[in-house]
Amino acid sequence: MEDYKYLFKVVLIGNAGVGKTCLVRRFTQGLFPPGQGATIGVDFMIKTVEVDGDKVKLQIWDTAGQERFRCITQSYYRSANALILVYDITCQPTFDCLPNWIKEIDTYASSKVLTYLVGNKSDRLLHREIPAEIGEHFAKQHSMRYLETSAKEAENVDRLFTEIAVELTKQAKENFLRPRQDSTSGKVGMPNGGSSPVGGLSCCKLN
Amino acid sequence: MECFGESLNQELEDLQEHQTAIETKMLSLHKMLPNLQLLHTDSRQLSSMVSFTSTLAENVSGKVRQLDLAKSHVTACMQRVEDVLDLKFCTDGVQTALQNEDYEQAAAHIHRFLSLDENVLRMTEGSNEGSTLDTSFQLLHEAESKLKKIVHKNFDAAVHSKDVASVERFFKIFPLINLHDEGLTKFSKYLSAQISETAETNLNQALSVKSSDKRSTVIFADTITLLFEGIARVVEIHQPLVETYYGPGKMFPFMAALQKECDRQTRKIVEKFKESRDFTRKVQKVRQSSMPRATAAEKIDPKELDVLLAELTLMNARAELYLRFVRRRVVADVEVSQEEDRTEKVAEVDKFLSDCDLSRLMQELVGSYIMMEEYFMKEMVVKAVKMDTYEGGAMTSSMVDDAFFIVKKCVRRAMSSCSVDGVCAMLNNACTMLEQDFKEELHSRLKLGFPSGFDLTQAYNLVQSSIQQGKLQSSDTEKAKANFLCMLNDTEVSSDYIQTLKKNLQAEITKVFGHVHQHSQEKLESCLSELASVSNKFREVREFGFTQLYSAAIKPRIKPWVDTFSATSHLIDDEEFTNYEANDPWVQAFIVQLDNLLNTFKASLTTGNNDTFVSHVTTEVTIQLEKAVLKMSFNRLGGLQFDKELRALVGYLTSVTTWTIRDKFARLTQMATILNLEKVNEILDYWGPNSGPLTWRLTPTEVRQVLTLRVDFRGDDIKRLKL
Ligand SMILES: Nc1nc2c(ncn2[C@@H]2O[C@H](COP(=O)(O)OP(=O)(O)OP(=O)(O)O)[C@@H](O)[C@H]2O)c(=O)[nH]1
Ligand SMILES: [Mg+2]
Numbered sequence: 001m002e003d004y005k006y007l008f009k010v011v012l013i014g015n016a017g018v019g020k021t022c023l024v025r026r027f028t029q030g031l032f033p034p035g036q037g038a039t040i041g042v043d044f045m046i047k048t049v050e051v052d053g054d055k056v057k058l059q060i061w062d063t064a065g066q067e068r069f070r071c072i073t074q075s076y077y078r079s080a081n082a083l084i085l086v087y088d089i090t091c092q093p094t095f096d097c098l099p100n101w102i103k104e105i106d107t108y109a110s111s112k113v114l115t116y117l118v119g120n121k122s123d124r125l126l127h128r129e130i131p132a133e134i135g136e137h138f139a140k141q142h143s144m145r146y147l148e149t150s151a152k153e154a155e156n157v158d159r160l161f162t163e164i165a166v167e168l169t170k171q172a173k174e175n176f177l178r179p180r181q182d183s184t185s186g187k188v189g190m191p192n193g194g195s196s197p198v199g200g201l202s203c204c205k206l207n
Numbered sequence: 208m209e210c211f212g213e214s215l216n217q218e219l220e221d222l223q224e225h226q227t228a229i230e231t232k233m234l235s236l237h238k239m240l241p242n243l244q245l246l247h248t249d250s251r252q253l254s255s256m257v258s259f260t261s262t263l264a265e266n267v268s269g270k271v272r273q274l275d276l277a278k279s280h281v282t283a284c285m286q287r288v289e290d291v292l293d294l295k296f297c298t299d300g301v302q303t304a305l306q307n308e309d310y311e312q313a314a315a316h317i318h319r320f321l322s323l324d325e326n327v328l329r330m331t332e333g334s335n336e337g338s339t340l341d342t343s344f345q346l347l348h349e350a351e352s353k354l355k356k357i358v359h360k361n362f363d364a365a366v367h368s369k370d371v372a373s374v375e376r377f378f379k380i381f382p383l384i385n386l387h388d389e390g391l392t393k394f395s396k397y398l399s400a401q402i403s404e405t406a407e408t409n410l411n412q413a414l415s416v417k418s419s420d421k422r423s424t425v426i427f428a429d430t431i432t433l434l435f436e437g438i439a440r441v442v443e444i445h446q447p448l449v450e451t452y453y454g455p456g457k458m459f460p461f462m463a464a465l466q467k468e469c470d471r472q473t474r475k476i477v478e479k480f481k482e483s484r485d486f487t488r489k490v491q492k493v494r495q496s497s498m499p500r501a502t503a504a505e506k507i508d509p510k511e512l513d514v515l516l517a518e519l520t521l522m523n524a525r526a527e528l529y530l531r532f533v534r535r536r537v538v539a540d541v542e543v544s545q546e547e548d549r550t551e552k553v554a555e556v557d558k559f560l561s562d563c564d565l566s567r568l569m570q571e572l573v574g575s576y577i578m579m580e581e582y583f584m585k586e587m588v589v590k591a592v593k594m595d596t597y598e599g600g601a602m603t604s605s606m607v608d609d610a611f612f613i614v615k616k617c618v619r620r621a622m623s624s625c626s627v628d629g630v631c632a633m634l635n636n637a638c639t640m641l642e643q644d645f646k647e648e649l650h651s652r653l654k655l656g657f658p659s660g661f662d663l664t665q666a667y668n669l670v671q672s673s674i675q676q677g678k679l680q681s682s683d684t685e686k687a688k689a690n691f692l693c694m695l696n697d698t699e700v701s702s703d704y705i706q707t708l709k710k711n712l713q714a715e716i717t718k719v720f721g722h723v724h725q726h727s728q729e730k731l732e733s734c735l736s737e738l739a740s741v742s743n744k745f746r747e748v749r750e751f752g753f754t755q756l757y758s759a760a761i762k763p764r765i766k767p768w769v770d771t772f773s774a775t776s777h778l779i780d781d782e783e784f785t786n787y788e789a790n791d792p793w794v795q796a797f798i799v800q801l802d803n804l805l806n807t808f809k810a811s812l813t814t815g816n817n818d819t820f821v822s823h824v825t826t827e828v829t830i831q832l833e834k835a836v837l838k839m840s841f842n843r844l845g846g847l848q849f850d851k852e853l854r855a856l857v858g859y860l861t862s863v864t865t866w867t868i869r870d871k872f873a874r875l876t877q878m879a880t881i882l883n884l885e886k887v888n889e890i891l892d893y894w895g896p897n898s899g900p901l902t903w904r905l906t907p908t909e910v911r912q913v914l915t916l917r918v919d920f921r922g923d924d925i926k927r928l929k930l
Contacts, residue, residue, distance in 0.1 A: 040561050040570070041628030044730050059733065068570050071577040072628050075635035078643075079737055 004048055004055040008168045010161070011076050013101060014086035015094040016065030019120040022151035023086065024062045027161050032152050039064040041072050049162060051169045058165060077108035082116070082164045089119040089135070089148065090127040102142055114167055115144040118160060123150040290323050291340070298343040301350040310361075311376075313354050314383035320347045321385055355384055359393075366397045379452045387453055388460075394449075395464035398441050402434075402465070406472040409433045410479060424514045427480035428521035434472050435529035438465060442536060456544030459537050459556060466533070470564035473526075477568050480522075484515055490575050493582045509586040512579050519576040520624035526569045527625040530560055531722075573629045577621075581636045584617040588640060592648055597689070602696045602813050610645055611704045618712060622719050627727045630716070634734040638741050641705065646745055649698045653752040657691045658684045659759035692811040695752045699816050702745035709738040753819060761827050764804060768797050769831040772852075773838065777845030778918060784844045794852040798859045801828070805863060821864055825871050828856075836878055840918050846882030853879045874904045881905075881913045887924040890914070894930060 012020040016038060025033050028045045043062040048055055061080070063073035077083070085101050087094040098117075105115065117139040119130065132148055139146035145163075149156040297316040304313035358380050365373030374397060381390025413430040416423050442462070449457050481487055489507065496506040534556065541552045560566060591609035598605075614637050621633035716731055775792040776783075805824065809817050841849065853875060860868045869876070884890060890910065893901060905913070907930035914925045 037558050037561075040566075042631065042730070044726075044733065068567070068574050069628075071574045071581075072632040075577070075581075075632040075639070078639050079635065 004057040006054065006169055006172050007057045007059060008081040008165070008172075009059050009061065009076075009079055010082045010084065010164060011061045011063065011080040012084045012086060013063050013073065013077075013104070014065055014084075014118075015088070015091075015097050018065065018086045018088040018091070018094050019151050020065065020084075020086050021062050023084075023118070023120060023149060023157055023160075024060055026151045026154055026157045028060065030154075032154075038066060039069075041069055042076060047161075049165045051166050054169065056165045056169055058161060060161075074104065074108050077105065077113075078110060080109060080113055081168050082114040083109060084116045084118055084160070084164075085144070086118045086120050087130070087135075088121050089130050089132075090121050090124045092129045095130045095135070095138075098138060114164065114171075115142075116160065116164065117142075117144040117146050119146075119148040121150060121152070122148040122155055123153045293319060294323060294340070294343050294347070298346050298350075301347065301354075305350060305353065305357075310354065310357065310380055311383075313350065314358075314380045317347070317351050317354055318383045320351070351384065355386065358384065358386070359389075362393055366393075366400075375448065378448065382453050387457070391449070391453065391457060391461055392464065394445075395461055398445065399465060399468035402437055402441065402468050403472065405437050406434050406475070410476060414479060414483070425518045425521055427476060427484070428518050428525065431473065431476050431522055432525045434469065434476065435525055435532075438469055439529065439532055441465065442533075446536065450540075454544075455540060458540035459552075459559075462533055462537050463559060466559075466563050466565070469529075473565045473568055477572070480518075484518070486515070486575075489515065490579065493579050496586075497578070497582050506586070507582075509583045509590075512583050516576060516580055516583060516620060519572055519579075520620055520629075523569050523573055523576070523629070524623060524625040526565060530566065534560055569626075573624065573626050576624065577629055577632045577636070580617055580621060580633060581640075584613055584633075584636065585640050585644065587613045588645060592645070597693050602693070602811070603700050604693050604697055607697045607700050607704065611701070611708065614641065615708060615711075618708075619715070622712075622715060625719065627720060627723055627731060630720075631730055631734040634712075634731075634737065638737045641701075642741050642744055645701070646741075646748060649694055649701065649745075650748045650751070652694045653691065653698070653748065653755060655687070655691070657756050657759040658687045659763060689811065691752075691756070692808070692816075695749065695756070695816055696811075696813045698745055698749045698752060699813055702742045702749065703815075705738055705742035705745065709735060709742070712738075749816075753823060756820070757823055757827070761823055765824070765827050765831055768793075768800055769828075769835050772797065772832065773835045777839055777841045777849055779842065779844050779848060781844065784848060787848055794855050798856060802859070802863070818865070825860055825864075825868060829871055829875055832875055833878070836875070836882075837912065837916070839916065841882045841916050842919050843885070843917075846879070846884070846917065850879040850883045873902075877901075877903065877905050878913050881910060882917060884914075884917075887914060887920050887928065890928065890930075 012024065014020055021036050021039050021043070022032060024043075024045055025031060025036070028047045039062055041064055045060045045062065046057060047060065048057045050056065061076050063069070063076065083105060085098065085105070087098060089095075105113070109115075117135065119132070119135045135148070136146045147156050147160050147163075149160060151157060297320045301313050301316040301320075304310070304316060358377050362374065362377035362381075364370075365377060374394075378390055378394045381387065381393075409430050413426045416426050420426075422429055442465070446458065449461050489512065492507040493512070495501060537556050538553055541549060541556065545552050588610045591606045591613065594609075595604050595606040597603075618630070618633050618637055621630045624630070713735060716735065720728060720731060771793045779787065801824070805821060808820050812820055836849070853872070857868060857872050857876070860872075880893065881890065891897065894903070894910075903910075910930060911925055911928065914920055914928075915922065
């Protein structure tokens with residue numbers, strides 16, 4: 001048995017080339033990979049972090065942004081505890097695509113999934129095409145949290161994943177401590193995907 | 208102040224102590240002085256001796272160095288003479304060889320010439336050798352370019368006349384005259400042309416295959432397989448040639464060139480495949496049909512996809528196999544040729560392979576496949592649910608077996624594609640479908656509830672007699688009850704099926720994907736483990752079903768039976784006690800009714816569900832009896848009577864259950880023990896240090912409470928008890 005208290009699935013999505021893989025590598029391996037090739041299908045990495053003394057295992061699914069992998073990547077949305085939607089602050093088209101991504105999330109993900117909007121490549125200040133306020137405003141409109149990151153300069157990357165781990169742990173604890181409801185009105189009866197979206201009994205493990 | 212003075216004194220004392228020590232040391236130093244002077248003279252002598260020796264040695268080694276230099280000059284000179292001789296030999300030889308069309312020989316001469324250092328040789332210019340050397344070089348350069356032209360021309364001619372022997376002959380000459388790249392390019396072009404020709408023939412044949420042919424449904428998979436096998440054979444045959452004459456490290460460019468042709472041919476085959484399978488339209492149709500608002504009429508029949516899906520997976524499986532072959536060959540070559548940066552080179556190979564058109568085309572096909580397979584699975588399960596039938600005698604309805612048959616079929620088919628991402632996606636999709644569609648279906652049916660207010664036993668008898676009389680098929684309530692129990696069974700069996708599915712798929716995945724990278728295996732493992740949590744969700748639905756059943760059929764049913772017990776006086780004299788023995792007041796009837804209840808459900812529940820049901824019933828019996836006992840009064844004989852009754856009940860329940868029932872009755876049994884006491888103090892024989900193996904489930908307060916139920920026990924005695 002591995003030594004962890006909670007296991008959460010985090011899925012990164014967004015256009016090709018916005019830096020999803022670099023963000024994951026920066027967080028899990030502490031490096032900025034030179035010449036990072038496009039992701040094929042879906043890649044996954046694991047990193048364990050500590051939240052209030054509890055070991056929290058993050059299972060990070062890094063999806064390919066290229067269109068031809070869409071059917072494969074969509075299948076990962078439902079079981080995600082958190083989604084990170086990434087765009088490139090120096091590339092307007094990646095921002096313009098966000099509504100399409102939101103539609104995908106609405107269609108496939110659990111309604112209560114924790115979602116972050118991330119504007120990556122914040123180190124390329126001179127090439128910025130989307131002002132931070134615009135990104136933040138968009139995030140607010142769609143009830144997402146917002147962060148700007150740089151995988152290259154390790155800016156806000158740890159913070160992004162740590163915030164997610166903390167928030168998910170908090171939700172899991174709340175779910176767990178809440179007295180078990182009568183099944184007739186409780187979680188079994190909730191609509192699709194609503195059943196124990198976080199931690200709960202199904203996706204967290206207690207040793 | 209005083210304190211300061213004290214520390215000052217202390218310091219002074221310390222200093223004095225030091226002084227004496229220093230004086231002793233000075234004295235001994237004085238004694239050593241003459242010795243030191245002696246040492247000084249000795250070492251000066253030694254030093255002059257050493258420096259003399261060193262000068263001597265330097266003189267000698269300088270001479271040796273000069274000798275060395277002279278020797279290497281001589282060697283270089285001899286080398287140069289040899290080279291000059293070789294050069295002359297080559298100049299003469301190459302002319303003769305060219306005249307005799309002995310190109311191998313000519314190439315050998317050129318090869319020798321090219322290995323000479325022209326600049327060094329030219330340094331001898333100015334001496335009388337100079338002019339002859341010049342001519343030699345000129346002649347050789349001429350011969351070199353002449354030979355190059357000849358080799359190019361003859362190779363092309365050989366290709367043109369399909370003269371395999373000559374093609375190979377000139378292919379081997381290219382590297383001798385430093386034309387490695389040209390040789391490989393020309394050769395792979397030649398091989399590509401062959402591949403192309405065969406592929407075209409194969410594709411045309413495929414297109415003319417009749418639909419009655421038994422391979423017709425997978426003809427494009429067959430065709431693409433032929434292409435891959437053909438290329439593999441070409442590699443098999445020519446790899447030794449490349450390795451021998453071109454040296455290690457050439458497999459990557461060689462295979463890369465062939466891959467270009469493979470890509471071209473694959474594109475053609477996939478194009479024809481799409482055309483003749485009406486692929487694009489079907490994909491489009493499936494996409495539309497997957498929309499939530501698509502009407503049944505617009506939807507494509509999933510059965511229409513079955514054959515296509517099989518062919519798609521087969522195509523990808525072949526491609527994976529082929530790409531693995533290519534990778535193995537190239538990586539092996541990288542490993543022998545590349546001293547350092549091996550991982551980098553291998554990464555380059557991997558990138559090339561995952562970016563090649565073949566890979567891209569297959570990734571696209573797998574994407575479409577996943578979408579259609581998901582649709583197929585979902586629609587087939589919806590159909591199974593729609594056509595759900597429940598036959599009398601069966602525990603479950605048809606949709607459970609049907610649905611899981613479909614899920615298994617689809618995931619297995621995905622597995623046959625050999626695409627790790629494809630299998631992962633289908634596992635995810637299967638989980639989603641089971642949880643969102645299938646589980647919700649069961650859940651919503653269970654939500655209808657178990658009809659109450661009508662006694663099942665009576666209904667059962669009524670229906671039996673009605674059926675026998677041919678009057679009535681089955682009442683609506685009766686049907687609803689049967690349906691509910693069937694759904695409860697369906698839910699339990701589903702949750703088990705998912706576990707079994709997981710186990711079986713795990714085994715198959717290990718078999719099919721045993722060779723893939725550790726990382727991919729972990730990915731598969733992780734997607735597979737999601738099935739376990741889906742199984743648990745079905746368990747939750749089953750629990751929900753049982754709460755429905757409990758409130759409708761268990762709790763209200765037991766209530767009146769226990770009421771009979773409450774109404775039976777346990778304040779009895781000898782006569783009444785004997786009378787009870789002859790005419791049991793309640794427990795026998797209770798057991799009969801209980802037996803009836805359990806039997807009726809037993810016939811309609813799976814073993815697992817029945818166990819749970821019996822467990823629920825017994826728990827409820829103990830809860831209600833306990834409550835009733837605490838509201839009643841007993842005398843000595845009444846306590847004895849109750850003890851007898853309880854034994855009968857436990858005896859019966861033990862006989863009908865597979866697990867031990869006594870634990871559930873522990874509290875009641877202990878109550879009976881207390882009610883059966885002679886006098887209050889006797890409790891101490893069973894309590895505390897005297898309890899022996901008995902573990903009390905009653906608190907001291909509860910013990911007192913039960914004792915007070917005995918009308919003949921005095922309150923003061925009970926109060927005085929030390930528990
Ligand atoms: N300057 C800068 N460049 C970045 C940053 N993050 C990623 N990049 C570059 O952006 C390119 C794409 O990065 P990836 O991480 O491969 O992008 P991706 O989103 O994973 O792309 P797909 O896998 O195709 O979906 C690479 O060339 C990276 O070097 C960043 O924070 N700053
Ligand atoms: Mg990537």
